[in-house]
Amino acid sequence: MSTPRNSHLPLPAPSRRPRRLRQNPAMRELVAETALRPADLILPMFYADGIAEPREIVSMPGVHQHTLDSLKRAAHDALDAGVRCVDLFGVPRDEDKDAEGTQAWNPDGVLNRGLAALREEFGDDLLVMADTCLDEFTDHGHCGVVRTDRHGNAVVDNDATLVLYQQMAVAQAEAGAHIVSPSGMMDGQVLAIRDALDEAGHQDVSIMAYSAKYASAFFGPFREAVGSSLQGDRRTYQQDPANLRESLLETELDIDEGADFVMVKPALPYLDVLRAVADLSPVPVAAYQVSGEYAMIQAAGRNGWVDLDAVMMESLVSIKRAGADQILTYFATDAARALSAR
Numbered sequence: 001m002s003t004p005r006n007s008h009l010p011l012p013a014p015s016r017r018p019r020r021l022r023q024n025p026a027m028r029e030l031v032a033e034t035a036l037r038p039a040d041l042i043l044p045m046f047y048a049d050g051i052a053e054p055r056e057i058v059s060m061p062g063v064h065q066h067t068l069d070s071l072k073r074a075a076h077d078a079l080d081a082g083v084r085c086v087d088l089f090g091v092p093r094d095e096d097k098d099a100e101g102t103q104a105w106n107p108d109g110v111l112n113r114g115l116a117a118l119r120e121e122f123g124d125d126l127l128v129m130a131d132t133c134l135d136e137f138t139d140h141g142h143c144g145v146v147r148t149d150r151h152g153n154a155v156v157d158n159d160a161t162l163v164l165y166q167q168m169a170v171a172q173a174e175a176g177a178h179i180v181s182p183s184g185m186m187d188g189q190v191l192a193i194r195d196a197l198d199e200a201g202h203q204d205v206s207i208m209a210y211s212a213k214y215a216s217a218f219f220g221p222f223r224e225a226v227g228s229s230l231q232g233d234r235r236t237y238q239q240d241p242a243n244l245r246e247s248l249l250e251t252e253l254d255i256d257e258g259a260d261f262v263m264v265k266p267a268l269p270y271l272d273v274l275r276a277v278a279d280l281s282p283v284p285v286a287a288y289q290v291s292g293e294y295a296m297i298q299a300a301g302r303n304g305w306v307d308l309d310a311v312m313m314e315s316l317v318s319i320k321r322a323g324a325d326q327i328l329t330y331f332a333t334d335a336a337r338a339l340s341a342r
Contacts, residue, residue, distance in 0.1 A: 278323025
């Protein structure tokens with residue numbers, strides 16, 4: 001057998017530099033490029049009228065429509081785990097819904113009662129955010145006032161809806177919300193709400209704008225959670241899943257109008273959008289890991305197809321790595337406990 005040319009020279013050693021930084025948990029934590037903290041997480045919660053006991057949402061195992069007592073207990077659990085903010089949705093009775101969603105700004109409406117109870121219970125120890133949208137409160141399930149156009153089509157009247165958003169946001173601020181979160185994707189909603197809050201003396205109430213909210217099939221389980229009355233879809237005012245530049249324009253407009261935070265929703269299917277929004281935004285950027293994302297991970301985990309806890313954490317780290325400063329997730333309390341136990 002022939003001898004290779006220059007066989008007397010040593011072979012170059014393969015570089016082990018990357019692997020040397022993975023050799024044990026302490027080393028991996030030392031060099032981790034992305035840090036996820038319990039305080040980065042926001043827990044969405046549902047407070048329902050007309051129920052005597054908390055009711056589990058079938059398509060979202062572990063998530064409940066709450067009574068007032070169970071709402072407070074779940075919020076205490078979240079805070080004890082290190083979560084510092086909750087996002088409250090109201091679930092009215094069907095008989096309390098109407099075409100304009102008037103219970104949304106009724107001080108005695110379910111959402112405003114829940115906000116007031118949480119603020120009284122926690123003061124400033126737990127930030128209370130309110131969902132500022134009409135879809136839970138309208139009998140048609142749309143996010144605003146529905147009118148018939150000259151062609152006989154039902155459409156959402158943008159400007160008429162803004163007036164109702166103003167009333168809703170002021171009512172939420174008066175109930176004690178630290179943050180209002182307009183999610184209806186109406187043009188000019190942030191400016192309209194900011195003007196109304198300031199005029200009512202609520203200059204310190206922040207706005208988290210749903211700036212890049214897509215007309216997504218991943219919202220399905222949420223419809224059960226809030227008892228949605230929607231027939232049809234919201235494609236005329238929520239964003240087309242095919243578009244990215246449109247999201248950047250919407251984000252810039254919301255920032256110009258005074259948004260204190262901007263949000264991308266859903267999260268995992270839109271990580272490219274999240275990264276692009278984070279690159280341009282001078283304000284904090286949130287992402288919402290929505291009901292369908294949660295339900296898929298839960299279903300796969302409960303069937304033994306994936307390690308539920310590991311996939312939960314990996315999904316949240318991916319959202320953080322893509323640029324989210326805050327993550328709204330139904331996993332918030334469980335993930336915060338897992339992080340605190342490390």
